[in-house]
Amino acid sequence: MTTTNKISPQTPSQTIGPYFAYGLTPEQYGYNFKSWVDNKMVDPSKNLNTITIYGKVYDGKGNAINDAMIELWQNDGETKLFGRYGTGSDESNHFSFLTIKPNSVDGQAPYINVIVYMRGQLLHSYTRIYFSDEELNNSDITLKSIPKERQHTIIANKTSDGYEFNIYMQGLKETVFFQI
Amino acid sequence: MGKLIYNQFDMELQPPYKAPDYKSTILRAPSKPLIITKKNLSELSGPVFKDFKLGILDHDLTKNAIKYGDPIGERIVVSGKVTNELGQPIPNTLIEIWQANAAGKYIHKVDQHDAPLDPNFLGAGRCMTDANGNYKFYTIKPGAYPWGNHHNAWRPNHIHFSLFGGDISSRLITQMYFPKDPLFEFDPIYNAIPKRGRELLVSSLDLSITEPEYALGYRFDIVLRGHNETPFENK
Ligand SMILES: [Fe+2]
Numbered sequence: 001m002t003t004t005n006k007i008s009p010q011t012p013s014q015t016i017g018p019y020f021a022y023g024l025t026p027e028q029y030g031y032n033f034k035s036w037v038d039n040k041m042v043d044p045s046k047n048l049n050t051i052t053i054y055g056k057v058y059d060g061k062g063n064a065i066n067d068a069m070i071e072l073w074q075n076d077g078e079t080k081l082f083g084r085y086g087t088g089s090d091e092s093n094h095f096s097f098l099t100i101k102p103n104s105v106d107g108q109a110p111y112i113n114v115i116v117y118m119r120g121q122l123l124h125s126y127t128r129i130y131f132s133d134e135e136l137n138n139s140d141i142t143l144k145s146i147p148k149e150r151q152h153t154i155i156a157n158k159t160s161d162g163y164e165f166n167i168y169m170q171g172l173k174e175t176v177f178f179q180i
Numbered sequence: 181m182g183k184l185i186y187n188q189f190d191m192e193l194q195p196p197y198k199a200p201d202y203k204s205t206i207l208r209a210p211s212k213p214l215i216i217t218k219k220n221l222s223e224l225s226g227p228v229f230k231d232f233k234l235g236i237l238d239h240d241l242t243k244n245a246i247k248y249g250d251p252i253g254e255r256i257v258v259s260g261k262v263t264n265e266l267g268q269p270i271p272n273t274l275i276e277i278w279q280a281n282a283a284g285k286y287i288h289k290v291d292q293h294d295a296p297l298d299p300n301f302l303g304a305g306r307c308m309t310d311a312n313g314n315y316k317f318y319t320i321k322p323g324a325y326p327w328g329n330h331h332n333a334w335r336p337n338h339i340h341f342s343l344f345g346g347d348i349s350s351r352l353i354t355q356m357y358f359p360k361d362p363l364f365e366f367d368p369i370y371n372a373i374p375k376r377g378r379e380l381l382v383s384s385l386d387l388s389i390t391e392p393e394y395a396l397g398y399r400f401d402i403v404l405r406g407h408n409e410t411p412f413e414n415k
Contacts, residue, residue: 008267008403010190012377014355015202015369017340019288023278023304024342031287032245033304034235036274037227060207067290073348075225082227088290105221113222113348120204122195122372124353142217150212170211179188179214180223180349 013124016117018067025069025086039085041072041099052162053129054096057087057116060170064093068118070167072129076102076110096162101131109136109143111154116167126180129165130155150176187219187349187406193377201368203329223348229274229308238306241277241319245302252298253282253320258356259389260400262313262343266407269313270350276342277317278304284323293325318395324363336363336370345404356400357382 016024026033044050053072056064065087072083079102085095102110109130116125130137132155137143143151153175156163167175198209237244242255262270280286280303285295287303298320307317324334338355345351357370359382364370370378380403389397 008263008265009377009380010193010265010405011352011354011380011402012194012373013189013352014195014340014373014381015204016342016353018290019280019286020278020340022287022302023276023340026304029289031302031304033302036232036306060211065208071351073222073226075222077221080225102222108220111222115348115351117353118208120202120206120208121197122199122202122205122369123189123197124351125197125210126348145217146215169208174210174212177210177212177214179216180219 013122015119015122016069016124018119020069020117021086021088025084025089028086028089030089037082037084039083039095039097041081041083041097044098047100049100050098051101052096052098053112053156053165054094054162055156055165055167056093056095057118057167058169058171059120062171065118065169066093068095068116070095070097071115071117072097072099073113073115074099074102076105078103104136107136107139109134109140111142114167125169126178127167127175128154128178129163131163132157146176150174189405192374193380194374195372195377199368199372202372205372219349226344226347226351227274229272229344232272232274232308234306234308239317241279241301241303241305241317243318244305246300249300251281251301251320253301253323255318255395256321257316257318257389257391257395257397258339258383258400259314259316259386259397260383260402262309262315262345262402262404264345264350264404264406267403268407269309269311270345270404271309271311271313273309273344274306275309275315275317276304276306277319277339279319279322279339280325282320282323284325286325295323295325316389321358329368333368334363334366336361336367341402343402343404346406350404350406352402352404354402355381356398358398359383359385
């Protein structure tokens with residue numbers, strides 16, 4: 001990089017606010033505007049190993065948030081996937097995604113990137129979903145860099161319905177968020 | 181200029197997670213320090229829009245929801261350039277927009293404001309930057325609206341923007357404001373931004389964008405985090 005490059009100031013972030021649904025997740029919420037992305041990240045007729053990841057987003061009082069938007073980003077070099085879903089179209093404020101588990105890259109435990117947006121967040125939050133049935137979790141550099149008592153906050157639990165991943169914005173169970 | 185760490189939020193320009201004057205942040209801002217991590221392939225890639233098909237009227241909110249006739253309000257055209265932190269244009273990246281109508285009413289089901297919906301206006305649209313990072317869309321100037329944050333809280337006129345850029349760190353959700361809005365000084369969302377960054381969200385009236393006898397033009401340039409010249413390619 002040459003020293004003549006001028007640095008342009010980053011455009012500041014602002015909250016997604018409470019009214020994003022008809023613009024960003026319109027079909028999910030029943031608005032008359034075509035969605036270009038949703039929570040079905042893979043076609044189950046073409047993928048045998050689909051998994052469902054589901055959960056809720058909780059505020060500092062333990063209430064499930066009904067106006068958060070979640071995006072999943074994953075790329076293991078073989079499959080690159082993107083999904084988006086809001087927590088406001090389900091009575092109990094769940095999100096859910098249909099995807100496949102990424103492969104391990106460079107010996108690291110497989111994970112999916114998560115971006116969380118909501119009213120009350122002026123900047124979005126980054127986290128990751130790891131999977132409870134992965135041996136590689138025990139030796140993963142990123143997981144090991146996190147205090148032991150917090151590691152479980154980003155490991156989705158395998159259940160009979162898929163993987164459960166709840167996001168806690170604050171409190172004792174506060175999810176690990178990353179600086180990215 | 182403040183010290184810039186590439187690909188990280190520049191906190192001399194960005195709002196904090198917790199800004200108590202904006203009350204919703206109090207129970208929703210992460211309270212523990214963020215964990216610093218190495219970027220892998222997954223962080224360094226994002227959705228690719230090379231073959232993305234916009235609807236023909238996606239970029240024109242004055243036409244994309246017409247039922248009976250034109251929507252009511254002041255027609256405007258908004259245009260600008262999307263670059264990275266080195267000023268390099270970001271081509272072919274998707275911009276999603278949503279906003280209130282001229283009366284300050286969102287079509288969203290939870291909007292309680294006692295103001296009329298416009299049967300000919302949805303308030304959502306999309307456009308793509310061209311090869312030089314430029315974008316343009318047409319809309320109706322949104323009205324101010326009240327919100328419950330504090331007594332007599334009213335939001336300055338704004339348009340919501342969502343942008344991608346090259347990877348997970350260039351992702352941006354923001355709001356574009358209009359010049360010299362008298363509500364700026366009372367708005368905790370705008371004022372959560374450090375003083376030095378606020379002006380960056382204020383569009384400018386631009387006669388070179390304005391279309392004679394048709395629509396006033398506003399310029400709003402956007403700088404996404406990061407400095408990769410080529411944003412990303414699909415594998
Ligand atoms: Fe708004």
